[in-house]
Amino acid sequence: MSCPRSAPQYQSRRVDDEPRLLREMRALAKRRPRFGSDRIHRLLMERDWQINHKRVHRPWKRENMQVPRKQHCRRRFSGGSENSCARRRAEHKDHVWSYDFLTDRTEDGRSLRLLAVIDEYTRECLATEVARSFTAQDVTGVLQYLFAVRSTPQQIRSDNGPEFVAKTVRRWLERSDVKILFIAKDSPLGNGYVESLNGKLRDELLNRELFLSLEEARWVIDRRQLDCNHHRVHSALDYQTPAAIAEGCVLPASATPPEHSRVT
Secondary structure: OOOOOOOOOOOOOOOOOHHHHHHHHHHHHHHOOOOOHHHHHHHHHHOOOOOOHHHHHHHHHHOOOOOOOOOOOOOOOOOOOOOOOOOOOOOOOOOEEEEEEEEEEOOOOOEEEEEEEEEOOOOOEEEEEEEOOOOHHHHHHHHHHHHHHOOOOOEEEEOOOHHHHOHHHHHHHHHOOOEEEEOOOOOHHHHHHHHHHHHHHHHHHHOOOOOOOHHHHHHHHHHHHHHHHHOOOEHHHOOEOHHHHHHHOOOOHHHOOOHHHOOO
């Protein structure tokens, strides 16, 4: 039959570290519930596992560890408004920032509001401020701090929330030479980068934690921000962390804002 003699005599050899591999996969999946098998494989490689992605995918599928798929709109997103992230893309670090609010509650039922700010190019979470409520002056205070310790962006994108369209915020940004990009109403995809950050924050933290107080929420979410920037890899960044991307960015000469634009 032109078949080598070794073929019918072959016996598969199972490695004895399969239980240990499965335990480590479960531990990583518990820590990163929105990671798929590809990113879990990357994390295992960083832990000195010399395995290929197929050996990770087989037990991943056999044990039903797949991440549930989210329901997407059937209609293809065509870019939305002129100020959407699909039409006006960030070209370098500190080119376009975006910010949005997220809501939650503490154990006693009182509301929490989270203000998230992200650099759309590096995917860095620049701030995740937590408070019972926010005013336009509070939003201005957060931005003023970020402009002082980080840099002044050229553009900032947001929805049409009352805190963002307030005259206090708009006038302050205009004095800082920051162009404001308001997306169309009822089109969250236009602010997709910060919406993605908020979705992961809710899936991986808010839906899994019960905060007993405002101080506890601030402490936990602050640690989450550090983890997101320095340890959580992004597939869109070629499985690098946002901090690594930001460290390797070289700003073009035209991207440096003039000194008079840094309003304090």
